[in-house]
Amino acid sequence: MRDKIVAGNWKMNLTFEQALQLANDINTWASENKPNAKVIIAPTSIYLQAIQETVDEEFVQVASQDVSNTEKGAFTGDISAEQLDSIGINCAIVGHSERREYQQETDAVIAQKLEQLFNKDITPILCVGEKLEEREADKHFEVVKSQILNALNPQKTENLSKLVIAYEPVWAIGTGVTASPEQAQEIHAFIRSVLNDAYGADVAEGTSILYGGSVNAANAEELFAQADIDGGLVGGASLKVEDFSKIISAF
Numbered sequence: 001m002r003d004k005i006v007a008g009n010w011k012m013n014l015t016f017e018q019a020l021q022l023a024n025d026i027n028t029w030a031s032e033n034k035p036n037a038k039v040i041i042a043p044t045s046i047y048l049q050a051i052q053e054t055v056d057e058e059f060v061q062v063a064s065q066d067v068s069n070t071e072k073g074a075f076t077g078d079i080s081a082e083q084l085d086s087i088g089i090n091c092a093i094v095g096h097s098e099r100r101e102y103q104q105e106t107d108a109v110i111a112q113k114l115e116q117l118f119n120k121d122i123t124p125i126l127c128v129g130e131k132l133e134e135r136e137a138d139k140h141f142e143v144v145k146s147q148i149l150n151a152l153n154p155q156k157t158e159n160l161s162k163l164v165i166a167y168e169p170v171w172a173i174g175t176g177v178t179a180s181p182e183q184a185q186e187i188h189a190f191i192r193s194v195l196n197d198a199y200g201a202d203v204a205e206g207t208s209i210l211y212g213g214s215v216n217a218a219n220a221e222e223l224f225a226q227a228d229i230d231g232g233l234v235g236g237a238s239l240k241v242e243d244f245s246k247i248i249s250a251f
């Protein structure tokens with residue numbers, strides 16, 4: 001049975017004090033409420049260790065928002081998988097559309113990042129999703145399929161059992177416009193069929209596929225009720241414990 005997961009991507013938000021407070025509040029809520037979904041939070045990298053020490057990993061896991069595509073060396077500002085591993089981080093977001101857009105990350109770079117994570121046994125949350133013009137041109141299936149296969153084909157199939165995918169249509173991120181549950185289910189089922197055809201039923205059935213893009217307390221339940229939606233990657237609504245806990249409770 002694949003995991004149900006609600007992950008909060010804090011992006012470049014919150015001061016250190018605010019981040020510690022939020023992590024504490026989420027940890028307290030999760031320890032008291034024992035939710036049915038795995039809870040993950042992804043703070044900015046300089047807070048990772050302090051937040052890791054603040055939460056109880058039985059209730060809340062801490063993820064990095066990114067990782068370097070290289071192992072070590074002269075890459076100013078980058079953070080390696082080994083460095084994440086060395087402070088006990090065992091999950092990382094990869095290929096978020098904001099990094100594809102603002103840092104010009106290509107599928108080839110994302111594939112290298114995945115390899116770095118797999119080498120250190122760190123669970124990747126691989127983000128895929130089409131832009132508005134691609135959706136309007138009815139190209140979303142082919143865009144998402146090529147993002148997945150370009151990132152995963154270079155990997156060893158045995159590593160794919162650790163994979164989590166987040167489908168995030170770019171037009172729904174931070175816009176308040178959410179994919180309808182039917183639209184999201186349609187492409188989640190498609191992603192599972194792509195995994196099945198390329199890597200077999202075990203990978204397809206074992207991979208948690210999260211939806212991201214304006215998930216909030218009001219729409220989470222209907223989205224998470226879909227057969228192939230195994231949780232959410234939440235941005236804005238993960239920054240307040242009241243909203244985030246309601247989303248987690250949608251399971």
Ligand SMILES: O=C[C@H](O)COP(=O)(O)O
Pocket residue numbers: 009096168172173174175176212213214215233234235236237
């Ligand atoms: O990683 C999270 C997504 O980009 C969604 O962000 P959002 O919930 O603010 O739309």
